[in-house]
Amino acid sequence: MSGSILPLGGLPLGGDTPWLGGLVTARAICLLAPNPSPMTLDGTNTWILAEPDSGSVFVVDPGPDDLDHLGSIVAATAGRRVAQILLTHGHSDHSDGARRLADLTGAPVAALDPMYRYGSEGLQGGMILDVDGLVVEIIATPGHTADSLSFHLVADGAVLTGDTVLGRGSTLVVPPDGRLGDYLESLVRIGALIESTGSSWILPGHGPALADPLAAVAGYLAHRHSRLEQVRGALRAGAVTADEIVAMVYADTPLQLWPAARMSVTAQLDYLHETN
Numbered sequence: 001m002s003g004s005i006l007p008l009g010g011l012p013l014g015g016d017t018p019w020l021g022g023l024v025t026a027r028a029i030c031l032l033a034p035n036p037s038p039m040t041l042d043g044t045n046t047w048i049l050a051e052p053d054s055g056s057v058f059v060v061d062p063g064p065d066d067l068d069h070l071g072s073i074v075a076a077t078a079g080r081r082v083a084q085i086l087l088t089h090g091h092s093d094h095s096d097g098a099r100r101l102a103d104l105t106g107a108p109v110a111a112l113d114p115m116y117r118y119g120s121e122g123l124q125g126g127m128i129l130d131v132d133g134l135v136v137e138i139i140a141t142p143g144h145t146a147d148s149l150s151f152h153l154v155a156d157g158a159v160l161t162g163d164t165v166l167g168r169g170s171t172l173v174v175p176p177d178g179r180l181g182d183y184l185e186s187l188v189r190i191g192a193l194i195e196s197t198g199s200s201w202i203l204p205g206h207g208p209a210l211a212d213p214l215a216a217v218a219g220y221l222a223h224r225h226s227r228l229e230q231v232r233g234a235l236r237a238g239a240v241t242a243d244e245i246v247a248m249v250y251a252d253t254p255l256q257l258w259p260a261a262r263m264s265v266t267a268q269l270d271y272l273h274e275t276n
């Protein structure tokens with residue numbers, strides 16, 4: 001396993017198979033946005049959720065404000081009504097296209113953070129949405145950001161995790177509002193949901209859908225705990241600043257990713273200070 005923490009190869013989950021999106025479960029189609037990068041993997045996954053033969057759909061994470069991509073979302077809804085546009089969180093690679101898609105479709109934009117809502121009272125953990133019998137439970141999963149939500153697509157045994165669990169690699173806890181303690185609790189919450197409902201899919205915000213969701217969550221938790229152990233080791237070895245810890249713990253990570261690694265180390269130091 002490589003030592004890198006970021007989406008470029010942290011965990012052997014999802015492998016290196018290219019991801020193109022498409023129909024994954026009976027009620028979930030992924031349209032891949034054209035914004036690939038080291039931080040967004042293959043691009044942002046826009047999910048269209050609908051009961052088969054229903055006249056209404058939910059769109060999750062329209063992605064960047066890209067006219068071609070938004071046009072393909074409209075085309076994929078094929079004359080059906082977009083009931084709501086749901087955001088897993090406010091980061092621009094998920095939300096930038098939301099308002100234009102709202103204007104194109106007449107659908108409101110629902111998010112936890114009021115800043116990203118548009119014509120909607122928004123979303124909270126514990127809410128249950130229903131469009132033409134398609135039931136989606138909203139799960140609060142803060143950590144990557146404070147406003148991160150996951151969506152449980154009950155009928156398909158699938159959990160849409162946004163950037164909380166990715167299709168490959170590992171995700172970033174982004175300070176200041178992203179907090180590692182929250183993140184670890186959110187992973188445990190997702191794992192418990194998958195276990196109690198027998199869910200069989202994670203549909204992530206980037207990268208391939210995961211058909212072994214419990215193993216994915218367990219891998220994420222193990223990775224976080226081993227990173228924390230490495231940071232504790234670096235502190236014992238005399239590292240003081242976040243930069244010194246990055247140089248020790250992320251020595252085999254490409255330099256271009258060190259700024260992101262530094263964010264992660266900062267989140268880990270905050271966590272260690274809070275829990276010690």
Ligand SMILES: [Zn+2]
Nearest residue numbers: 091093163205
């Ligand atoms: Zn993202």
